[in-house]
Amino acid sequence: MVSERGLDVLRAIVQDYVASREPVGSKTIVDRYSFGVSAATIRNDMAALEEDGLIAAPHTSSGRIPTDKGYRMFVDHLAEVRALTTAQRLAIRTFLEEGADLDDVLARTVRMLAQLTNQVALVQIPVVPRSYVRHVELVLLSPTRLLVVLITDAGRVDQRVVELPHADQEQHAVDDAVLAEVRTRVNARLVGRLIADVAPELDALAEELPPARRVVVERIAAALAATVDDRRQDRLLLAGTANLARTERDFPGSILPVLETIEEQVVLMRLFREMELDDRGVSVSIGRENPLVGLAETSILAGGYRSSAGEVARIGVLGPTRMDYSGNIAAVRAVARYLSKLLGEE
Amino acid sequence: MVSERGLDVLRAIVQDYVASREPVGSKTIVDRYSFGVSAATIRNDMAALEEDGLIAAPHTSSGRIPTDKGYRMFVDHLAEVRALTTAQRLAIRTFLEEGADLDDVLARTVRMLAQLTNQVALVQIPVVPRSYVRHVELVLLSPTRLLVVLITDAGRVDQRVVELPHADQEQHAVDDAVLAEVRTRVNARLVGRLIADVAPELDALAEELPPARRVVVERIAAALAATVDDRRQDRLLLAGTANLARTERDFPGSILPVLETIEEQVVLMRLFREMELDDRGVSVSIGRENPLVGLAETSILAGGYRSSAGEVARIGVLGPTRMDYSGNIAAVRAVARYLSKLLGEE
DNA sequence: ACTGGCACTCACTCGTCGTGACTGCCAATT
DNA sequence: AATTGGCAGTCACGACGAGTGAGTGCCAGT
Numbered sequence: 163m164v165s166e167r168g169l170d171v172l173r174a175i176v177q178d179y180v181a182s183r184e185p186v187g188s189k190t191i192v193d194r195y196s197f198g199v200s201a202a203t204i205r206n207d208m209a210a211l212e213e214d215g216l217i218a219a220p221h222t223s224s225g226r227i228p229t230d231k232g233y234r235m236f237v238d239h240l241a242e243v244r245a246l247t248t249a250q251r252l253a254i255r256t257f258l259e260e261g262a263d264l265d266d267v268l269a270r271t272v273r274m275l276a277q278l279t280n281q282v283a284l285v286q287i288p289v290v291p292r293s294y295v296r297h298v299e300l301v302l303l304s305p306t307r308l309l310v311v312l313i314t315d316a317g318r319v320d321q322r323v324v325e326l327p328h329a330d331q332e333q334h335a336v337d338d339a340v341l342a343e344v345r346t347r348v349n350a351r352l353v354g355r356l357i358a359d360v361a362p363e364l365d366a367l368a369e370e371l372p373p374a375r376r377v378v379v380e381r382i383a384a385a386l387a388a389t390v391d392d393r394r395q396d397r398l399l400l401a402g403t404a405n406l407a408r409t410e411r412d413f414p415g416s417i418l419p420v421l422e423t424i425e426e427q428v429v430l431m432r433l434f435r436e437m438e439l440d441d442r443g444v445s446v447s448i449g450r451e452n453p454l455v456g457l458a459e460t461s462i463l464a465g466g467y468r469s470s471a472g473e474v475a476r477i478g479v480l481g482p483t484r485m486d487y488s489g490n491i492a493a494v495r496a497v498a499r500y501l502s503k504l505l506g507e508e
Numbered sequence: 509m510v511s512e513r514g515l516d517v518l519r520a521i522v523q524d525y526v527a528s529r530e531p532v533g534s535k536t537i538v539d540r541y542s543f544g545v546s547a548a549t550i551r552n553d554m555a556a557l558e559e560d561g562l563i564a565a566p567h568t569s570s571g572r573i574p575t576d577k578g579y580r581m582f583v584d585h586l587a588e589v590r591a592l593t594t595a596q597r598l599a600i601r602t603f604l605e606e607g608a609d610l611d612d613v614l615a616r617t618v619r620m621l622a623q624l625t626n627q628v629a630l631v632q633i634p635v636v637p638r639s640y641v642r643h644v645e646l647v648l649l650s651p652t653r654l655l656v657v658l659i660t661d662a663g664r665v666d667q668r669v670v671e672l673p674h675a676d677q678e679q680h681a682v683d684d685a686v687l688a689e690v691r692t693r694v695n696a697r698l699v700g701r702l703i704a705d706v707a708p709e710l711d712a713l714a715e716e717l718p719p720a721r722r723v724v725v726e727r728i729a730a731a732l733a734a735t736v737d738d739r740r741q742d743r744l745l746l747a748g749t750a751n752l753a754r755t756e757r758d759f760p761g762s763i764l765p766v767l768e769t770i771e772e773q774v775v776l777m778r779l780f781r782e783m784e785l786d787d788r789g790v791s792v793s794i795g796r797e798n799p800l801v802g803l804a805e806t807s808i809l810a811g812g813y814r815s816s817a818g819e820v821a822r823i824g825v826l827g828p829t830r831m832d833y834s835g836n837i838a839a840v841r842a843v844a845r846y847l848s849k850l851l852g853e854e
Numbered sequence: 855a856c857t858g859g860c861a862c863t864c865a866c867t868c869g870t871c872g873t874g875a876c877t878g879c880c881a882a883t884t
Numbered sequence: 885a886a887t888t889g890g891c892a893g894t895c896a897c898g899a900c901g902a903g904t905g906a907g908t909g910c911c912a913g914t
Contacts, residue, residue, distance in 0.1 A: 404767035
């Protein structure tokens with residue numbers, strides 16, 4: 163059974179190990195922390211901690227290091243979230259306020275979070291599920307290529323290139339006049355609609371038109387439908403990969419599997435999205451708790467922020483299990499808050 | 509003086525070292541390549557090569573490895589560019605043809621090139637210097653935030669968020685009616701213009717308006733000007749960072765400086781852009797030839813491709829100096845060609 | 855110009871050994 | 885019952901040294 167003091171010992175072990183990357187022994191603890199008991203007593207406590215699987219010894223005769231379970235206990239019950247320094251707060255504020263548009267703000271954010279935590283930073287680009295069509299623009303790139311641009315009221319702009327049928331079938335030739343007409347009709351039909359309704363509306367429109375126009379509208383419909391689908395699966399911004407190399411010694415094997423997993427953004431995204439935030443607004447996934455084998459030696463912190471349209475997107479960091487959880491949780495939380503504030507309409 | 513055969517020896521050394529990562533000695537060469545001379549003769553040639561700084565010995569008594577200068581000689585005079593396997597060609601073709609819009613095609617390209625070469629792949633997103641305004645769309649995100657979207661005929665879409673003056677100054681309040689008017693006027697003024705002329709035109713327009721509208725137009729003008737500036741400095745797509753870790757042993761120190769340099773996309777971009785293509789359509793920068801210190805142990809291959817609007821953008825790979833130059837040059841060239849063909853209007 | 859032979863160099867491997875930082879356990883103490 | 889000092893035991897780690905072998909440079913002979 164782990165005593166009250168035993169948990170204090172665990173906290174000391176985690177802190178010391180995170181700071182020094184050296185297995186910590188009983189003597190180190192009595193020297194560095196004032197427990198007011200002897201080394202032998204600490205040893206008893208450590209035996210109990212090992213019994214419970216919270217710490218482990220790399221070799222028979224060396225100090226202990228926290229296990230994943232030990233870190234978990236530390237994060238859940240022992241870590242007090244440090245407040246950021248005022249310098250850090252200032253950095254966040256000045257850094258973010260210069261941003262121009264959403265993409266730019268998020269790009270800055272992810273870089274800043276990486277720098278703040280010295281880890282790999284992740285920011286999910288938010289999706290806007292229920293937004294309305296603001297405008298559809300058509301641009302003829304060449305006789306057979308058409309650019310379709312969709313603007314929605316939430317401020318997202320999406321684009322897609324459509325191949326038109328070859329002009330040798332005279333009836334299908336598309337020129338600026340035709341395009342202008344189609345543009346007017348399409349906009350009349352779509353503006354103000356939910357993006358989910360775009361495809362059916364266009365299909366209906368195609369019905370009304372003579373075959374010559376119909377083909378064009380059908381292609382546009384397909385392009386817009388594909389665009390709407392695309393936005394469902396959201397993207398991820400990444401920064402600070404170099405920090406992985408910096409903490410390389412924390413990955414017994416190599417950082418290769420970590421880098422590989424990170425590049426596979428789809429999988430990482432899913433994992434990231436499915437982490438459930440606790441009451442502190444942060445979620446922590448430690449080492450092998452993590453379903454991705456490549457990340458068996460990393461921990462992921464995830465926080466949530468609200469974009470202007472109100473939905474929650476994720477922001478977080480990824481690094482070796484031996485990381486400064488207190489500091490990083492604080493950083494993620496602070497950045498998430500600033501971001502929500504910045505993006506929220508006041 | 510390096511003899512004719514000496515250069516053949518250099519070629520053998522490069523090929524062998526690239527294949528095995530082991531310093532190669534005279535015996536290895538006579539065993540593995542049929543020079544028809546004895547090891548002692550090879551040794552004499554190697555001494556000459558070393559004299560000329562083309563190869564070096566890591567220790568007094570070990571085989572030789574190519575120096576940067578040796579690789580340079582190899583690339584310029586000794587490497588025959590291997591044709592790709594048909595499997596590789598097929599992969600390129602099928603991989604690229606699925607692409608939807610420009611961004612998507614480039615994203616696929618960079619991933620494919622990374623996989624093809626087992627190196628870090630780079631693709632420059634092309635800029636379109638002389639294009640015309642097709643449409644400007646304004647979307648009110650909140651009473652004080654306005655989204656400005658610029659569509660040009662080359663198929664690029666750019667967006668930017670503008671902060672409007674606070675509405676408590678009654679005269680500046682912006683509602684949909686005002687916005688509609690401004691939108692009409694702005695478009696009337698800008699459509700068909702060169703993007704370079706956007707700013708002066710808008711300034712002229714602002715003059716004509718009553719102060720209430722003027723502020724809005726001025727902000728829009730500033731946003732568009734900034735957007736136009738932004739496009740000048742182009743972006744870079746990256747893929748295959750994990751390959752760096754895979755070739756980690758080729759970086760005596762650590763891959764840290766390499767990763768750091770790569771993350772600093774601006775610098776990397778400039779370097780990449782300034783490499784001048786030779787008559788083979790590829791440029792190679794080897795080791796310390798490279799101005800960025802972080803890349804002193806890497807080589808960069810750059811090729812060019814033509815985007816639809818006709819300008820040349822860059823595509824390339826980055827990896828350890830000990831890389832398969834023949835294969836990688838072939839890959840870069842092949843992908844660049846396919847990409848040009850795919851993007852070019854036929 | 856090429857070759858065989860030979861002395862020499864030096865990184866690398868492998869065992870041994872000593873050292874020191876730990877632990878676990880136990881009997882004594884509070 | 886908790887704590888403590890003491891002590892034997894374990895084991896990673898670094899240093900040392902000898903043996904090994906790949907590879908070189910040089911030279912005299914063809």
